[in-house]
Amino acid sequence: xxxxxxxxxxxxxxxxxxxxxxxxxxxxxxxxxxxxxxxxxxxxxxxxxxxxxxxxxxxxxxxxxxxxxxxxxxxxxxxxxxxxxxxxxxxxxxxxxxxxxxxxxxxxxxxxxxxxxxxxxxxxxxxxxxxxxxxxxxxxxxxxxxxxxxxxxxxxxxxxxxxxxxxxxxxxxxxxxxxxxxxxxxxxxxxxxxxxxxxxxxxxxxxxxxxxxxxxxxxxxxxxxxxxxxxxxxxxxxxxxxxxxxxxxxxxxxxxxxxxxxxxxxxxxxxxxxxxxxxxxxxxxxxxxxxxxxxxxxxxxxxxxxxxxxxxxxxxxxxxxxxxxxxxxxxxxxxxxxxxxxxxxxxxxxxxxxxxxxxxxxxxxxxxxxxxxxxxxxxxxxxxxx
Amino acid sequence: xxxxxxxxxxxxxxxxxxxxxxxxxxxxxxxxxxxxxxxxxxxxxxxxxxxxxxxxxxxxxxxxxxxxxxxxxxxxxxxxxxxxxxxxxxxxxxxxxxxxxxxxxxxxxxxxxxxxxxxxxxxxxxxxxxxxxxxxxxxxxxxxxxxxxxxxxxxxxxxxxxxxxxxxxxxxxxxxxxxxxxxxxxxxxxxxxxxxxxxxxxxxxxxxxxxxxxxxxxxxxxxxxxxxxxxxxxxxxxxxxxxxxxxxxxxxxxxxxxxxxxxxxxxxxxxxxxxxxxxxxxxxxxxxxxxxxxxxxxxxxxxxxxxxxxxxxxxxxxxxxxxxxxxxxxxxxxxxxxxxxxxxxxxxxxxxxxxxxxxxxxxxxxxxxxxxxxxxxxxxxxxxxx
Numbered sequence: 001x002x003x004x005x006x007x008x009x010x011x012x013x014x015x016x017x018x019x020x021x022x023x024x025x026x027x028x029x030x031x032x033x034x035x036x037x038x039x040x041x042x043x044x045x046x047x048x049x050x051x052x053x054x055x056x057x058x059x060x061x062x063x064x065x066x067x068x069x070x071x072x073x074x075x076x077x078x079x080x081x082x083x084x085x086x087x088x089x090x091x092x093x094x095x096x097x098x099x100x101x102x103x104x105x106x107x108x109x110x111x112x113x114x115x116x117x118x119x120x121x122x123x124x125x126x127x128x129x130x131x132x133x134x135x136x137x138x139x140x141x142x143x144x145x146x147x148x149x150x151x152x153x154x155x156x157x158x159x160x161x162x163x164x165x166x167x168x169x170x171x172x173x174x175x176x177x178x179x180x181x182x183x184x185x186x187x188x189x190x191x192x193x194x195x196x197x198x199x200x201x202x203x204x205x206x207x208x209x210x211x212x213x214x215x216x217x218x219x220x221x222x223x224x225x226x227x228x229x230x231x232x233x234x235x236x237x238x239x240x241x242x243x244x245x246x247x248x249x250x251x252x253x254x255x256x257x258x259x260x261x262x263x264x265x266x267x268x269x270x271x272x273x274x275x276x277x278x279x280x281x282x283x284x285x286x287x288x289x290x291x292x293x294x295x296x297x298x299x300x301x302x303x304x305x306x307x308x309x310x311x312x313x314x315x316x317x318x319x320x321x322x323x324x325x326x327x328x329x330x331x332x333x334x335x336x337x338x339x340x341x342x343x344x345x346x347x348x349x350x351x352x353x354x355x356x357x358x359x360x361x362x363x364x365x366x367x368x369x370x371x372x373x374x375x376x377x378x379x380x381x382x383x384x385x386x
Numbered sequence: 387x388x389x390x391x392x393x394x395x396x397x398x399x400x401x402x403x404x405x406x407x408x409x410x411x412x413x414x415x416x417x418x419x420x421x422x423x424x425x426x427x428x429x430x431x432x433x434x435x436x437x438x439x440x441x442x443x444x445x446x447x448x449x450x451x452x453x454x455x456x457x458x459x460x461x462x463x464x465x466x467x468x469x470x471x472x473x474x475x476x477x478x479x480x481x482x483x484x485x486x487x488x489x490x491x492x493x494x495x496x497x498x499x500x501x502x503x504x505x506x507x508x509x510x511x512x513x514x515x516x517x518x519x520x521x522x523x524x525x526x527x528x529x530x531x532x533x534x535x536x537x538x539x540x541x542x543x544x545x546x547x548x549x550x551x552x553x554x555x556x557x558x559x560x561x562x563x564x565x566x567x568x569x570x571x572x573x574x575x576x577x578x579x580x581x582x583x584x585x586x587x588x589x590x591x592x593x594x595x596x597x598x599x600x601x602x603x604x605x606x607x608x609x610x611x612x613x614x615x616x617x618x619x620x621x622x623x624x625x626x627x628x629x630x631x632x633x634x635x636x637x638x639x640x641x642x643x644x645x646x647x648x649x650x651x652x653x654x655x656x657x658x659x660x661x662x663x664x665x666x667x668x669x670x671x672x673x674x675x676x677x678x679x680x681x682x683x684x685x686x687x688x689x690x691x692x693x694x695x696x697x698x699x700x701x702x703x704x705x706x707x708x709x710x711x712x713x714x715x716x717x718x719x720x721x722x723x724x725x726x727x728x729x730x731x732x733x734x735x736x737x738x739x740x741x742x743x744x745x746x747x748x749x750x751x752x753x754x755x756x757x758x759x760x761x762x763x764x765x766x767x768x769x770x771x772x
């Protein structure tokens with residue numbers, strides 16, 4: 001806190017404080033091993049309580065070990081299993097967490113809520129934790145690749161509302177994030193590819209070295225469910241790169257953010273195809289459209305654009321450009337303008353690993369970019385959409 | 387932001403930042419006068435938009451002036467009228483604000499939400515603003531005495547949930563708070579007394595000078611609806627005293643808070659009698675019970691306890707001690723223990739204007755204090771309650 005938290009002039013008071021934010025991400029092999037302290041560190045241990053929310057699929061696979069972990073530690077745990085998936089990122093899930101929490105009294109400061117699951121689950125639980133009693137500490141254990149390299153890394157929480165993605169939420173630093181790569185071993189290939197889309201995004205816009213690594217070893221890492229070969233190197237670089245972008249701008253004081261690459265047009269797309277399109281898949285479509293916009297503006301060399309498309313193909317990501325509808329992309333951009341306080345701030349690549357921001361994107365160039373992309377990827381002109 | 391936002395060791399990343407919190411309270415006479423800039427300061431002006439939520443009674447009295455204000459300034463305003471009162475401090479009101487907000491696009495940073503109303507309204511709107519797009523700035527214009535001296539002064543927002551008071555909420559600093567004493571002129575006497583209860587609380591626990599002032603001039607100020615005599619002096623001292631307590635501990639890092647005096651047993655009481663008891667009335671009952679507990683512990687001289695009761699009588703506050711039910715007070719205390727992270731931290735007066743914290747309050751002394759208080763105030767023993 002500041003030394004002078006309160007200044008007073010006639011008819012006027014000024015309150016000032018500084019708040020310290022600190023959290024830690026830590027690789028934790030076999031986080032449910034009773035010998036591993038990581039899950040209970042940062043709070044009271046024996047004799048205490050933990051409210052744990054776990055993805056229902058993870059619960060089927062690891063629920064018994066999770067329960068045994070707390071039992072062996074003498075910690076009373078309430079374990080709530082919730083479905084993951086974008087369609088469950090809603091007020092109902094948030095309220096369910098809050099009601100279960102309200103029925104299981106825990107201390108406000110030293111019995112952190114634990115969220116074990118993918119990005120949707122950690123976002124929902126983080127938001128619930130931030131609202132309950134004006135904020136309980138929470139710990140995130142990502143169990144999907146999307147969570148591991150993206151959702152669990154920063155301090156943003158959220159739920160969808162009124163048909164809009166992440167319309168409600170908070171900036172709520174976790175107390176810690178535990179990264180256990182083994183949990184990725186059982187992920188379905190599509191969910192692995194979903195997370196890879198965010199790694200590709202980061203590589204294109206911020207990290208040429210990561211891009212090279214993906215070209216060389218991404219496909220093998222993916223085939224091993226990120227258990228073998230260069231997997232650890234790719235993950236470390238993705239997490240570190242993401243943090244390097246986020247850490248100096250945790251609260252988005254600067255609304256021109258490179259990590260928003262792929263997150264301009266994807267918002268509308270993702271909500272429109274909530275049942276069929278995963279977050280990373282929507283982001284990848286936006287990455288590709290933005291890449292072509294950058295090319296057509298002469299910002300990005302065509303050879304670099306080709307490298308992006310070739311990497312996507314080599315990784316077997318199979319985006320469907322026919323889902324890109326220019327009119328909806330324009331609507332999404334208009335909403336992003338409110339979000340970015342009156343500016344487009346559309347991140348565009350200027351080379352592999354380099355970013356600029358455009359504030360003058362117009363509808364016809366979105367149309368033209370989508371047409372060009374569709375033709376390049378499918379060999380056909382796009383079908384007219386209503 | 388810190389110079390070193392990110393530190394990296396093998397398998398470990400540490401994110402650190404400092405966040406600057408700053409806000410201002412400003413006396414603003416006749417805040418709806420088109421010549422007064424206060425309502426639009428701290429955001430974009432002509433050509434911009436404002437989302438305004440106003441208490442429906444204030445809207446009946448001042449709605450036309452509020453609309454004219456924005457019109458004369460060339461600012462497009464969406465004005466939403468909502469009922470005040472504890473029974474409306476719920477998820478439904480919060481959602482209503484959010485849905486109306488979502489239908490009226492505003493910039494995320496420089497078109498602050500404006501909340502005009504009592505403590506319930508500013509708490510609900512503050513919480514909605516803190517959730518929408520992970521936080522829009524907001525401005526508070528308290529129109530009740532409770533709002534003026536208490537709810538609007540700090541950074542806490544909230545709604546009731548699951549039968550528990552303020553169970554959901556956030557710490558969300560307003561951008562500014564505008565204090566227009568004239569708005570209190572039309573308050574019903576009971577609502578004036580409601581706010582006076584919080585001033586009494588503050589005086590007893592923190593400020594002997596304010597207590598003296600209330601003894602001398604409180605009744606006259608109240609009779610003038612805080613428009614004449616020592617009214618301004620009382621209000622300034624109450625706001626300043628509250629801020630002095632809040633400012634060094636905005637996020638309640640220290641859970642032993644003098645301003646929680648009267649806010650231990652009152653929680654359960656208020657929810658139990660939501661239809662009949664105002665917040666300040668519940669707080670006053672808690673203040674009196676806590677005062678007697680302090681007396682019976684030998685912490686507070688009986689003469690000081692008598693002064694508290696005499697002031698309450700002189701101000702015509704008429705608390706009803708029969709509403710104090712020891713079993714429910716005990717339940718409320720148990721919940722406060724979770725809230726205060728395992729500690730009772732019950733604030734008790736040790737003199738007029740001085741505070742200590744008890745961590746060992748037991749059920750029998752609550753029973754005995756309630757019995758003694760009831761007898762002292764009514765001349766009768768308390769009626770047995772089921």
